Amino acid sequence: MDDIEKRSGTVQAVDRAMAILEVLGDDEEGCRLTDIARRTGLSVSTVHRLLTTLEQRRFVQFDRTDGMWHVGRGAFAVGSAFTRQRNFVAPALPILRRLRNQTRETANLGVVDDGEVVVLTQVESREIMRAITRVGGRAPMVNSGMGKAILASYADADIDALINRQGLRKATGKSITSTAILRDEIAAIREKGFAFDDEEFVTGLRCVASVVYGAQAEPLCAISISGLSVRVTDDRVEALGKLIAEAARELTMSLGGRAPER
Structure with a gap:
């Protein structure tokens, strides 16, 4: 953890991953990699790395037919808990x-x-x-x-x-x-x-x-x-x-x- 993270109490990778999920959650049609990068202000390589990790946990999913990323069932399952409560x-x-x-x-x-x-x-x-x-x-x-x-x-x-x-x-x-x-x-x-x-x-x-x-x-x-x-x-x-x-x-x-x- 660097000095900025220590002072702010945030973890940069987690914050960036949450920003990506928020972008995907705002667009029901899905987003291309470059669109996510533009809307989050992150580099394409950083977004791709984070998306790959999120995909492994099923928080996002990739549609190879059109190259679009979408919210995955893992994110849905966690979000549904808010309603169930x-x-x-x-x-x-x-x-x-x-x-x-x-x-x-x-x-x-x-x-x-x-x-x-x-x-x-x-x-x-x-x-x-x-x-x-x-x-x-x-x-x-x-x-x-x-x-x-x-x-x-x-x-x-x-x-x-x-x-x-x-x-x-x-x-x-x-x-x-x-x-x-x-x-x-x-x-x-x-x-x-x-x-x-x-x-x-x-x-x-x-x-x-x-x-x-x-x-x-x-x-x-x-x-x-x-x-x-x-x-x-x-x-x-x-x-x-x-x-x-x-x-x-x-x-x-x-x-x-x-x-x-x-």
Whole structure:
């Protein structure tokens, strides 16, 4: 271990291998060796050496027909453990399927990780044109329906602390960048029981979401319906909000949870 690694507490080879896995995880079509090198900033020879090691452990796999590298089943097995540890995923799936069937849109379940929402699982819309936020995808809490739904369950002081730490990021032209506007929206979410993401993280994508609580009235996760803005129109939002709020209450009850007293 060199002096830099001793000071930072990191191991360079491991850090580089993780960077490669992150690149492959972001591209479902796979990547060529040169593309991985360009996106990680590593030399081709270094990337090839690390890929060879990862391949031996089945964390990546190489398709010789087109020369593309993909995430392997070893990485999938390890990543799946994250979902298995969340005992609310399995009970949520029947509810997500019902929401998908009722609305014809994609139903999602997400949790908070370091101030962002991570999509744990989803049931995809059967529509030909559909909006998908991939499983494992992340979004800032203030820019997403699920994130805002969970944020509204926090104490005001905790919301202020998150905003001070992370700021209000402008991801699209509709992103909330005013603290005053966010406060008004949080108040509305608490009143209605659901949150609405109006193309605030991805242009053309709308999302309606509600929070799911645990036994101590703490927010466990959120569920949502997401769809293209041409289908999730203004006149559907209220009805979708009622559906998603009821589904969140159902999941809360099935998990032995309870909503906090207001």
